[in-house]
Amino acid sequence: MSSDATPDPYDHPVAFGQRMKILRESRGMSREVLAGLLGKTPDWVRDVERGKVRPPGIDVALRIAQALRVRDLANLTGHPDVKISLFQGPGHPRLAAVRAAVDALPIGTPTAAPPRAEHLQARLAAAWAARHSAPDHRERIGALLPDLIRDAQLAVQVAEAPAEWRAAQAVLAEVYSLSQFFLAYQPDPSLLWRVAERSMVAAQQSADPHTIGVSAWLLAQAHRDTGPDHYDAADAITQQALDYLIPLLPDSNDPVLAIAGALTFEAGYTAARRGATSTAWRYWETAQSMAEQLPAAYYHPVTSFSQAIMGAHAVTVAVELHSGRESVRQAARADADTIPSRPRRARHRIEQARGYQLDGQPEAAIATLDQAYEAAPETIRYNGYARAIILEETESKVTAHRRRASELAVKVGLLAA
The missing domain is CATH 1.25.40 (Serine Threonine Protein Phosphatase 5, Tetratricopeptide repeat)
Known part of the structure; x- marks a missing residue:
């Protein structure tokens, strides 16, 4: 191994600060850049790396891991026996079946009778209700999703009239939206991205404002939760969806107002991740005023947006x-x-x-x-x-x-x- 090669953080037991420096330099990141991502000063970063200050607490350590794109906190802390995957949880037993349904190609002549749109909507409503009410919500919707995905795809495949096809696309987009709640924190990020993008495409095909808003809300979240490099994409998606929805609000129903409010808060959420205090709270206040326009008992079934x-x-x-x-x-x-x-x-x-x-x-x-x-x-x-x-x-x-x-x-x- 050459003397100037990047050392392996696990070659020798090293302190937190040394690991942080190794990982920062291996990504070609300067102290100034890391400090900016963390809202700290370059001198603070230097002092942590040199061990002149105590290692940061868990919240700051998580922020450092995110900024350095470290997927497992053990790579930064030096405790491989304590495995913490920052963005993914353990695989759910239902994950394989959901993945198979998403990956299946609905091509050729359908062999099953097409489901009626109202039947699919009733099953979706039951699935959302289960998600909100069941303590084992991931198990419940994981059991329902494979058949829902296959039947929604089939409904699109066999639709003939334009209105029927758009309605089927709206149902398919919502099924994919439900899927994203199951796939969040699961150890298959590529599957989550496929579902998020398919949901957005189906929503656009549906031409339904509420469906488009929901799919955009989830796609923006997928970008934001991927890390700082995707914050701009999250903001762009959120703003484009709001530009589309806001002019429609005077003549819209509660669900459309709610999804616009949820997107407004999402803009504030991403601003908070950036450390933009005044912008984050300004978006929160705007979302609050939108929530106050909704009935007191209203609760959006996808985003939870409400008073x-x-x-x-x-x-x-x-x-x-x-x-x-x-x-x-x-x-x-x-x-x-x-x-x-x-x-x-x-x-x-x-x-x-x-x-x-x-x-x-x-x-x-x-x-x-x-x-x-x-x-x-x-x-x-x-x-x-x-x-x-x-x-x-x-x-x-x-x-x-x-x-x-x-x-x-x-x-x-x-x-x-």
């Missing part, structure tokens, strides 16, 4: 801006019990836990993750941030904290009983 969700969205903005104190303040104001969807309520609890962790309240973070587990075990089991917080606290020096985190780790499946 009830805006408090949870405020927590998310504060957490993504890495403001621990503001995160806790917003968490105290938000009422999780008003969120009717179990997985969305669990996701809100995870965001609250991130806020408590940022604010130096690990005990509150674990207690809140316990609440997330009670709401929807499959949500916390596949969430990288939740797993990271739990595993960090299993090494706490405080016995009570360590015991409670370990008990939760066993329930989630991170540690053996």
Whole structure:
């Protein structure tokens, strides 16, 4: 090995800062660029790399891993026995069947009778209801998706009249949208991308504003969650969808207003990821005013956009801006019990836990993750941030904290009983 070759981070046990430097330099990234992505100074990056300051906490470590495009936190921390895949969870038992349905080519003469559009819509409504109400929501929709995908594809294939074909495309786009909720955090990102792009194509073919808005909302999320290099793409998709929908709002129904509101918040979410504080909160305020135009009991079945969700969205903005104190303040104001969807309520609890962790309240973070587990075990089991917080606290020096985190780790499946 030449003397100037990039060293393997696992050749020798090295400190966090040394690993960060190795990974940064292997990607050709300067300290200035990394500092900008993290909202820190180049001197801070240098001091971490040289071990002059304590290694950062879990939230900052996750941000560093994202900026360096590290897919597994162990590559940065130097603890290969503690495996944390940042963006993917363990593969669900239903994943193979869903993948097979997506990959199947609906070509040739259909051998089955085409499903009626109203029958497909009823099955979709039942699937969405199961997703929101079942603690094992991923299992429930994973069992329904293969047949739904095949039948929706068949409906498009056999449609003859233009109106019938567009209606079938709208159903297919919605089936793909439901699929994305199952595929999130699964160890097959290429499958998620295929489904997101197919949903957008089918939505455009449908010419239905609500369907187009939903598919754009999910495609923007896929870009945003891929990392900083895709933030511009996420913003472009969000803005194009809003430019299309906003002129339609005066004559639109509640679902179209809700998807426009959800897209508006998405723009704020991405701004928060960028560290653009004023822009993020401005979008949140606009989305809040749109939510207030909806009936108090209205709840969008795909995006969860509603009056009830805006408090949870405020927590998310504060957490993504890495403001621990503001995160806790917003968490105290938000009422999780008003969120009717179990997985969305669990996701809100995870965001609250991130806020408590940022604010130096690990005990509150674990207690809140316990609440997330009670709401929807499959949500916390596949969430990288939740797993990271739990595993960090299993090494706490405080016995009570360590015991409670370990008990939760066993329930989630991170540690053996």
